Amino acid sequence: MNFDFSDDQKFLKSEARKFLEANCSTARVRGVLDDDGKAYDEALWKAVAEQGWLGAAIPEQYGGLGLGYLELCVIAEELGRAVVPIPFASTVYFVAEAVALAGTEEQKAWLLPKVAAGEIIGCLATSEGPGPVTAGAIKTTVKDGRISGEKVPVTDGDIANVALVLAKENGKPALFSVYLDGEGVTRETLGTLDPTRDAAKLTFKDAPAIRLGEAGQGMEILEQVLDRAAILLSFEQCGGADRCLELAKAYALERYAFGRVIASYQAIKHKLADIYVKNELARSNAYYGAWALNTNAAELPLAASAARIAASEAFWFAAKENIQTHGGIGFTWEMDCHLFYRRSRQLALVAGAPRVWKERLVSHLERRNAA
Amino acid sequence: MDFNDTPEEAAFRAEARAWLEANAPKKYEAGADLEGGDSMAASKAWQAKKAAAAYAQITWPKEWGGAGGTPIQQVIFNQEEANFPVPGNPFQIGLGMCVPTVATFCDQATKDRFVGPALRGEEIWCQLFSEPSGGSDVAAARTKAVRAPDGSGDWIISGQKVWTTGAQFSDFGIVVTRTNPDAPKHKGLTMFWVDMHDPGIAVKPIHQMSGGSGFNEVFFTDVRVKDSQRVGAVDDGWRVSLVTLMNERLAVGGPSGTGWAEFLEAARSVPGLDGAPAIKDRALREKLADWYVATEGLKHTRNRTMTALSRGQTPGPESSIGKVVTALQMQDLGNTAVEMLDQYGIINDPALAPLHAAFHGSVMFAPGLRIAGGTDEILKNIIAERVLGLPGDIRVDKDVPFKDMPTGR
Numbered sequence: 001m002n003f004d005f006s007d008d009q010k011f012l013k014s015e016a017r018k019f020l021e022a023n024c025s026t027a028r029v030r031g032v033l034d035d036d037g038k039a040y041d042e043a044l045w046k047a048v049a050e051q052g053w054l055g056a057a058i059p060e061q062y063g064g065l066g067l068g069y070l071e072l073c074v075i076a077e078e079l080g081r082a083v084v085p086i087p088f089a090s091t092v093y094f095v096a097e098a099v100a101l102a103g104t105e106e107q108k109a110w111l112l113p114k115v116a117a118g119e120i121i122g123c124l125a126t127s128e129g130p131g132p133v134t135a136g137a138i139k140t141t142v143k144d145g146r147i148s149g150e151k152v153p154v155t156d157g158d159i160a161n162v163a164l165v166l167a168k169e170n171g172k173p174a175l176f177s178v179y180l181d182g183e184g185v186t187r188e189t190l191g192t193l194d195p196t197r198d199a200a201k202l203t204f205k206d207a208p209a210i211r212l213g214e215a216g217q218g219m220e221i222l223e224q225v226l227d228r229a230a231i232l233l234s235f236e237q238c239g240g241a242d243r244c245l246e247l248a249k250a251y252a253l254e255r256y257a258f259g260r261v262i263a264s265y266q267a268i269k270h271k272l273a274d275i276y277v278k279n280e281l282a283r284s285n286a287y288y289g290a291w292a293l294n295t296n297a298a299e300l301p302l303a304a305s306a307a308r309i310a311a312s313e314a315f316w317f318a319a320k321e322n323i324q325t326h327g328g329i330g331f332t333w334e335m336d337c338h339l340f341y342r343r344s345r346q347l348a349l350v351a352g353a354p355r356v357w358k359e360r361l362v363s364h365l366e367r368r369n370a371a
Numbered sequence: 372m373d374f375n376d377t378p379e380e381a382a383f384r385a386e387a388r389a390w391l392e393a394n395a396p397k398k399y400e401a402g403a404d405l406e407g408g409d410s411m412a413a414s415k416a417w418q419a420k421k422a423a424a425a426y427a428q429i430t431w432p433k434e435w436g437g438a439g440g441t442p443i444q445q446v447i448f449n450q451e452e453a454n455f456p457v458p459g460n461p462f463q464i465g466l467g468m469c470v471p472t473v474a475t476f477c478d479q480a481t482k483d484r485f486v487g488p489a490l491r492g493e494e495i496w497c498q499l500f501s502e503p504s505g506g507s508d509v510a511a512a513r514t515k516a517v518r519a520p521d522g523s524g525d526w527i528i529s530g531q532k533v534w535t536t537g538a539q540f541s542d543f544g545i546v547v548t549r550t551n552p553d554a555p556k557h558k559g560l561t562m563f564w565v566d567m568h569d570p571g572i573a574v575k576p577i578h579q580m581s582g583g584s585g586f587n588e589v590f591f592t593d594v595r596v597k598d599s600q601r602v603g604a605v606d607d608g609w610r611v612s613l614v615t616l617m618n619e620r621l622a623v624g625g626p627s628g629t630g631w632a633e634f635l636e637a638a639r640s641v642p643g644l645d646g647a648p649a650i651k652d653r654a655l656r657e658k659l660a661d662w663y664v665a666t667e668g669l670k671h672t673r674n675r676t677m678t679a680l681s682r683g684q685t686p687g688p689e690s691s692i693g694k695v696v697t698a699l700q701m702q703d704l705g706n707t708a709v710e711m712l713d714q715y716g717i718i719n720d721p722a723l724a725p726l727h728a729a730f731h732g733s734v735m736f737a738p739g740l741r742i743a744g745g746t747d748e749i750l751k752n753i754i755a756e757r758v759l760g761l762p763g764d765i766r767v768d769k770d771v772p773f774k775d776m777p778t779g780r
Contacts, residue, residue: 001380001443001681002373003674070372249759264762266748269755276754277696280689281668288671291372306664313664358660359653365663366650369635 003287005074013074016053020082023047026336032085032196033339039159039189039198045086049118054092058100063113069294073235073286080236080347081243083339085196087121087156089236089350093229095122098164098175101228102213102221107177111162123160123180125151125202126222132356133166135219140167140204142176146184147209150201155350157200158189165202165209166218173218176209183207194346196339226351227304231289237311237347238286241279244318244340248272248325255327268325275318282307282314302368305361312348312357319344374674376447377681383444387426387451394420395455411540413458418492427490428466435474436490443680461537465489465496469545472615473564476603481564485543497541497567499532499589500612504778506534506742507749509547510556510609511768511776514591516548516563524598526550526563528571528591534743538574538587541567545615546591551606552774559773560608563600571595581735628701628736629729631662634708637725641711649711662704665696688758695750698740705733 005013024044032038048054057072058064065071072092079088096115099107114120126133128140128151140149147167154163163178178185184207192199213221249272252263262268289307292300319341323330330337348354376384396417421427422436429445431437438444470489474482488494505511514530528548538544544565551559565572571594576584603611635650638659643649650656672693676686708730709716718724719731741747755761768776 001674001677002375002377003671003678004682005372245759249761252761260765261762264765266752266764269759269761270748270751272759272761273695273751273754276759277692280672280692281665281696284668284671284675284689285664287372287675288667291374294372305660306667309660310664310668355657358657361660361663362656365631365635365659369632 003291005070009070009074012071013078016051016075016078017081019047019051020078020084024082024084026083026339029083029085029196029339036195040087040156041085044084046118048084048086048088049116052116054088054096054118055112055116057092058096058112058116062108063116065116069232070290072232073290073293076232076235077239080239080343083196083240083343087123087159087198089229089233090124090156090160091115091120091122093232094124094225095162095164097228098124098212098221098225099177101224102175102217107210107212111177120162121156121160123154123156123163124225125154125157125163125178126166127151127153132352133222135173138166138168138173140165142167142169142174142209142211145209146206147176147178147204148184148206150203152201153190153192153199154202155197155199155346157202158187158198163202164212165204166222167209169211169215172216173222174215175212175218175221177212178204178207178209192346194342196343197346223301227301228293229351230304230308230357231286231293231300233347233351234282234286234289234307234311237315237344238279238283240340240343240347241275241282241311241315241318244315244322244337245272245275245279247336247340248275248318248322251326251330262325271321271325275314275321278310278314278317282310285310302361302364305357305364308351308357309354309361312344312354315340315344316348380443380447380681383440384447384451387448390424390426391451391455394424395452395457398456410458411461414461415492417458418460418462418490422491427492431490435486441680441683443677446677446680461495461540462489462492464498464536465494465541465543468498468615469496469543469564472545472562472611473602475614476562476611477564478599481599485564494542495537495540497535497538497544498615499535499538499544499546499565501532501534503531503533507746509612510560512547512549512560514546514548515552516550516561516596519595526596526598526601528563528565528594528596530591532589532591533586534577535574535587535589536585538567538589539576543567544589545602547608547612549773550608553772554606555770556768556773556776557609559606560612561605562602562608562611563596564602565594565596565600569594579739581732581739629705629708629726629733631659631666631704633726633729634659634662634704637708637730638711641725643711655707655711658703658707662700665700669693669696688754691750691754691758694740694744695747695754698737698747701733701740702737705730705737709734 028041032041052065053075055064056067056075057069060066096112099111128137140147140151147165149167151165160180163180165176165178166173167176184205186203188201190199190201252268253261255262285307289303292303323337323341326335326337329335418427425438426448428437429440429448430442433439466489470485473485489496500509502512502514504513514528514532516526516528519525519527544567545562546565547560547562549559550561571592573590575588577586577588578584638650638655639648641649643652672689676690679686719728721727724731756763
């Protein structure tokens with residue numbers, strides 16, 4: 001039994017933590033939060049690119065480090081812990097992964113080196129309004145290599161250079177790559193729950209679009225991309241949830257009420273124990289997801305669903321109960337609690353809400369445990 | 372990251388599997404339960420076989436009859452043994468907790484007397500800690516031990532223990548007694564080993580709300596024991612008890628009872644709100660997903676624990692979360708399954724209820740599981756204090772002589 005990260009991977013994780021502690025304090029995150037004109041931290045993005053993290057799982061032939069998914073997972077956990085205000089997930093987990101999975105050799109050779117070098121920002125554009133993304137809900141269409149329609153919201157749509165867009169061609173969904181700095185694209189910035197992550201409405205009017213993968217296979221490819229992204233996101237969520245527990249614990253140990261530290265009251269102790277239990281369940285599910293992702297196992301869809309559900313629940317619970325543990329001060333703008341609370345919402349929704357994943361999970365179980 | 376054995380582990384597993392193939396029973400004995408009789412004879416015979424092959428307590432040193440093996444080897448053997456219909460194991464409390472305590476604190480002659488017979492399953496031990504006045508608060512024990520007035524150095528034990536597993540078929544037990552009521556509660560306890568066949572010891576089964584009787588009350592009436600039966604120093608029983616509790620078997624076993632898979636099966640055959648099978652009910656599907664995720668989370672937490680053992684490390688604190696999750700889930704899952712049956716859910720006749728009324732069994736047993744071996748609340752205290760490092764509760768009884776401690780009924 002070897003169900004843990006290696007010493008080298010743990011070393012990479014501790015190096016990543018040191019780097020982010022030095023380069024991504026919460027004061028730095030607030031630089032994006034408090035400045036409406038700032039969609040992300042460009043300097044941090046460049047620094048992260050220099051670390052090679054953007055290309056951690058990208059093969060060396062495409063300019064990456066060619067390390068692997070386990071390495072990307074430990075980096076993701078530290079990014080989540082630091083609430084990074086950069087388009088890492090959009091660019092790496094969604095766009096680079098989709099191209100690596102379904103792209104042609106030409107598409108890979110064009111995009112992956114640019115991602116690894118930090119020269120391009122990507123985004124995934126699937127939603128067109130309230131409610132889950134389904135094939136029936138897609139109105140965006142592609143005809144003769146030109147795309148028209150609206151996508152809202154698109155995380156990082158404001159700053160991205162390239163979008164992967166779910167659209168219908170000949171009535172069937174497929175994924176298309178659209179160059180956002182080109183013709184036929186307008187962007188409108190949106191107000192969001194988590195202003196440290198940018199989002200926009202993208203409007204396409206006969207913009208050039210190149211299909212990724214087979215015609216009519218959009219939902220199938222998207223499902224695979226989301227499964228893989230869910231596992232990486234679950235590590236970000238675990239990182240954020242653990243940080244919330246640390247913050248709640250630290251505050252409970254220094255705050256006095258009725259003559260003693262509030263950490264000595266069972267109401268607080270049991271609350272923090274509940275957070276710990278959820279965090280560990282999320283971590284164990286995330287580890288299994290990491291194994292499935294790294295080995296491309298048949299169990300990947302189930303592992304991804306479980307990782308996403310557990311991590312979304314854990315981060316939400318830890319983020320809200322961290323505020324509760326802080327009391328009134330936790331409700332202020334100046335305290336960092338709301339950074340995690342906001343990010344927990346962003347991460348839980350960006351790849352589809354937990355209830356969608358629960359439905360997917362049970363559908364997988366029904367098929368696997370066929371009557 | 373993988374789920375494979377190391378070459379050494381794989382070799383051990385193959386060896387254990389081969390031995391089990393050659394020696395383990397191939398089908399369940401009829402009427403196998405732990406209430407004594409034939410099934411006890413089968414349990415004892417199987418234990419003797421394992422002891423002879425040094426599989427009974429793999430981590431024990433060879434001079435005790437163990438194999439001098441590692442914890443991961445014990446886990447591997449347990450996994451392999453679970454694939455065979457072996458009889459129940461009424462020896463674990465003795466071998467995992469009582470005998471190591473006696474062996475640690477008593478003289479060589481006592482150790483030599485007890486270790487072998489316990490290992491071979493010839494003698495069964497029970498642990499007499501909980502009392503009517505102290506379940507979670509073990510150090511509040513009132514069962515008293517006083518020196519015999521004849522100057523022999525013997526002790527006279529009187530009082531009552533409760534929730535004692537296996538007392539009805541035990542030959543020996545370790546008992547925590549109050550020897551100094553003038554000292555604060557943790558400082559006036561002493562442990563002894565006792566012969567459960569002593570005429571002053573009466574064992575009375577407890578009738579549980581679930582119908583069964585797996586536990587007992589044990590009454591001590593002027594039970595005379597030698598000073599040589601003392602385990603550890605006089606008034607040092609609390610520290611000795613902590614050693615007993617630390618010896619608890621590594622909790623890396625799998626889940627038991629009804630789980631998400633059984634619920635899925637049942638929900639396929641029960642009609643739901645609109646006549647379609649209940650499995651199509653969105654509310655039930657959400658719950659099913661949550662149970663699956665928690666069950667997988669625990670399974671992979673056990674895999675993390677096993678990994679630490681495999682690497683020769685002490686498992687991390689994550690291994691402490693199991694029972695808090697499983698006990699509550701057993702109650703919730705069982706109850707949801709019963710409610711799914713609507714009015715029919717009140718029927719717990721095994722001939723009529725789904726899965727021979729296993730969900731009903733979960734509903735009725737779960738309250739006990741949430742209390743046994745540490746209540747949900749005590750376990751959360753343990754996580755908060757030992758894992759997260761939060762302060763202990765304020766102990767109003769800490770420096771008070773035991774006899775002056777406030778008590779309720």
